[in-house]
Every structure is written in structure tokens, then in C-alpha cells.
Amino acid sequence: MEFKISKKAKTFTLTLMVIGLLFTGIGIAMHSSDHHFATRFLSNGLINSLFFFSIGLGALFFLALQYATETGWYAAVKRVIEAVMGFIPYGIGFLLLIFIVLTIMDGAHIYTWMDPEVVAHDDIIKMKSTYLNKTFFWIRTVAYLGIYFWYWRGFRTRSLEEDKVGGTEIHFKNYKKGAVFLVFFAVFSSTSSWDWVMSIDVHWFSTLFGWYTFAGIWCSSMTVIVILTLYLKKLGYLPKVNDNHIHDIGKWVFATSFLWSYLWFSQYMLIWYANLGEEVIYYMMRIEHYQVMYFGMFLVNMVFPMLLLMSRDAKRHAGTLTIIGVIILIGHWSDVYIMVSAGSLGAGASIGFLEIGMLMLMAGIFIRVILNNLSKAPMTPINHPFLDESIHHEI
Amino acid sequence: MADRILYAMYDDEEILKDGAKMLVAKGVKVEEVFSPFPIHGIDPIIGIEQTRLGIFSFIYGMIGLTLATTGMWFFMIYDWPMNIGGKPSFSYLENMMSFIPITFEFTVLCAAHGMAITYLIANRTLPGMKSQNPDPRTTDDKFVMECRTSQNTQFSADELEKMMKSTGIIELEQKDI
Secondary structure, three states, rough: OOOOOOOHHHHHHHHHHHHHHHHHHHHHHHHOOOOOHHHHHHHHHHHHHHHHHHHHHHHHHEEEEEEEEOOOOHHHHHHHHHHHHOOOHHHHHHHHHHHHHHOOOOOOOOOOOHHHHHHHHHHHHHHEEEEEEHHHHHHHHHHHHHHHHHHHHHHHHHHHHHHHHOHHHHHHHHHHHHHHHHHHHHHHHHHHHHHHHHHOOOOOOOOOOHHHHHHHHHHHHHHHHHHHHHHHHHHOOOOOOOOHHHHHHHHHHHHHHHHHHHHHHHHHHHEEEEEEHHHHHHHHHHHHHHHHHHHHHHHHHHHHHHHHOOHHHHOOOOOHHHHHHHHHHHHOOOHHHHHHHHOOOOOOOOOOOHHHHHHHHHHHHHHHHHHHHHHOOOOOOOOOHHHHHHHHHHH | OOOOEEEEEEEEHHHHHHHHHHHHHHOEEEEEEEOOOOOOOHHHHHHHOOOOHHHHHHHHHHHHHHHHHHHHHHHHHHOOOOOOOEEEEOOOOOOOOHHHHHHHHHHHHHHHHHHHHHHHOOOOOOOOOOOOOOOOOOOOOEEEEEEEHHHHHHHHHHHHHHHHOOOOOOOOEEOOO
């Protein structure tokens, strides 16, 4: 069945984008004379590019995981995963734009290690400058984004080719490529989160940071996938998807929420316990200036899925899943927001028209791109070798 | 009233499933199925309710949580106040971070063990209990379906036997109790 973007969805995404643009305009008009305006504007750009790019990246990782483990159940929702993963090239575009501007502006107080004047007076950054310098940063960034793009294109092309030719050759090729991608991703998900996010708090470091960020990415991706599946099923586009598939993706949302909470807690508890000045400073900033939002988002991302998604019935109920999904997404956006803002703007950060406007604008683009991707291929893969198994999926 | 139990043995779970479907369609109540492995989709056919093991697991988890919290509060704060991580505040709430891992572990421990023991009791498979299956071959490669005449009073024993025999069985055993 071919997917057509409904009129309602078109109006919705357009409204989001227009209101977002309007709010951004108001925000710029209100704050453009502020001292930290450039930092604030670019922080928001970075937050939203990272958040939405990583949702696409999480979907790519999830698809590679299904390939590498030769899973059967997901075949019926494969095109949904692919559609979410289709945001990757757009996300790469946004990220590159932000990184180029930041490099030209010597970090714009976000990546302070890019600023030669700051580095000259800072012994800690000097020690890190063999790793954290503009050239090496760009070599790494291009390598991450290039490889993500390469694998995204490969998986997508082969998936569409499989629809035409069938057989198992493509399946086994995907199996191998998926496994290799996971190896790359295991390293790159950690190092890219150091480069892009952790280096904002340049004096601080945590060995858990990569996993923590990755868990957040995975959870947001699964949430987007489940909401999109429910939406498409409601419109009747996914006749092969039954409650068991929904239940399974719901379990992923539940499990990854826990993975995220577990890593959040592990990082927090160890630093709290050791109580070393250079580590605690990271949490001091967050507790003193972002208290409600920081602990609020932890509770939202942990307690909501724990209590409300624990029962089997809740994971099979479209309404519950959608509402919790939207709340979790807001929670994870707040997580990324604090990660970036607390490092770049510190005590001076606040959520106003600019933040909400840019989020709405990006969300509108993101949803539109995903729906557009869906309309480019049949909703159920035609020749996937495990399609029959997936249709009869029962748990 | 005398009860007669009929054990029909199959050598394929799909044949058993089709047989069960046919019998249930005719109004026969299938009491139990014995199988060496879980048969997909047999539960709704013979009308077995959704398990409540998950609810029990939650209750055991809550018991573990309460026990761990009370225990640690008593040992570490009340009975013998401890200086935890160089923070001698002697307050459970302020030192909560260091108690969470143990709370978590103990919750999981109680939930898992409670669930396992409940499962063994519910199935009467605790060590030393007499086995419930009618034939030891159901732990290897055979499948047995059990029907009782007392639950199928609308049929005579012969009728029931005849119906069960028509479902592709390999053996039929009867037992009066």
C-alpha cells in the first residue's frame, strides 16, 4: 500500500513550522541585543540538530541491530524504522551547518576549546588540545557523519532493491553490514558524544557519558517509532502489524527508559559519592540553576514509563503509549537541552520564545521529512525473507 | 459420580492444536495439555486465563523494596549511625543515593525468587513433589490432552472417547477415579 501524506498532517506540520518560525522571529527580535545572543541561538541550533539527528541515528542503529541478529518480528514495521532513519541526511546537514558556524566563530562560547584566547589561559584545555582542536574535531566529525551516511544509504538502497529482486543474497549482505555497523557505532556513539556534547563542559569528563547519551538516543528513537507505527496503523496503512508488534516496540520503550535511568543514576551516584571538586562542578551547575527541569526530566523519563508502561495491557493500548511517548520525548529533549545549555549558557539560560520556536520548527521539519520518506516506498516490504514470520508474530 | 479421565496422546503439537480446536468447537471442555515445550496459541483455544504471575512479581518486588529500605535505615541510620562517603548527615534521605543500588538489587532478588517459587508451587513442581503429568513421555517428544467426563456431562464417556479418537491421536488412555 502506498502512503500519502494526509491533508491534516500537511496542515499540522506546516502550522508547526510557521508558528515555530514566528516564535523564533519574536525570540530573535526580543533578545538580539542581549550579550549572549549568539551563544543562545547557536546552542538552540545545536540542541535541536543533535536531538532530531540522533533520533534518526537511533533508528539506523536499531535497524542494524535487527539485521545483525537476523530478527524476524520487525519485518512488518521495517518501513517505519527506515522512515525515521531517513532523517539522517537532513540531520547531517543541520549539524554540519551548526559546526561550520561554530568553527568560524571560534566556538561561540559553546566549544570554548575552539577559542585560542581561552586556551592560552587555561592549562586544563591546553593538556587536552591534542585531541580537542579544530582540525582533529573536523576529521572525526566528518568520519562519523560520513560513515553514518554511507550505511544509511546502503541499508536503504538494499532494502528497496530487495523489494524488486527478493531472494536471500541481500539479506545476508545486510547481516554482515549490520554487524560491521554495530562495531563502528559502538565506538562512534561514545566518541561523538564526547566531541559534540561533553566537550561543551570542557573541564569535566565522565567515562559513562557516551553510554548515557546513547541510551537517551535509543529511547527517543523507539518512542518515535512506536508513535509513528500507532499513527499509521490507525490510518489503516499497516494491516500486517498486530498488537504483538506494538507490544514489542512498547517493551523497547520501557526497557530503554530503564537503561537510560540506570546510566543517569550510575553517573550521578558515583560522582556524588566520590565528591571530587572537578567532577561535582557539573552537577552543581545543574542542581543550582536547573533544579526543577533536571530532576523533573529524570522523574519523567524514569517514573512515567516505569509505572504506566509496566503492565501488558498498557503496552497494547494505543492511547496510553502515545501520551507516554510524547511525554518521554519532551523529557529527552529537556535532557539534551540541559546537556548543552548548562555548559554553554550556564546560569543565564532560560526557555523563551526562541527555544520553543526553534524546537517547533525542527519538529515540523522532522515530521514532514519522515512522512515524506514513508510515501517513497511500499508500506510493507515485499520480499523480506522473514515477512511471513513477522505477520504471524505472537507473544 | 464416578469420574473418568481420558488422556489422548499426540506426536505433533500442531495436530493436537487442531484437535483441541475441533473438540472445543463441539463443546468439549479440555482440562489440560501436557507438553515438553510451550505450544504457541494453545492457551486461548482451551480457555486458559492470562497468568497473574506478573502481579505477584510486582507485589514481591514491593515487599523487597520495603524490606531493604527499612533494613538499611535501621542498620545504617538508626541503630548504628554511619558516616557514609564522608557525609555524616545521618539522614536516610540525604544519603539515599548510596542506598539505591542495594534497594534495587533486593527488589529484584525478592521479585525473582518470589516469582520462581510461586511458579513452582502453582505448577506443583517443587523438588520432591509427585509429578503431575500422566506419562513421562510428555517431557520428551509426546503431547497429551486431558479431558474429564465430569466436566463434559453432555457427552457419554464413549462419545467423548470417539470424538477424541477422531483427532489424529496415537494412543488413548483412560483412568477411572
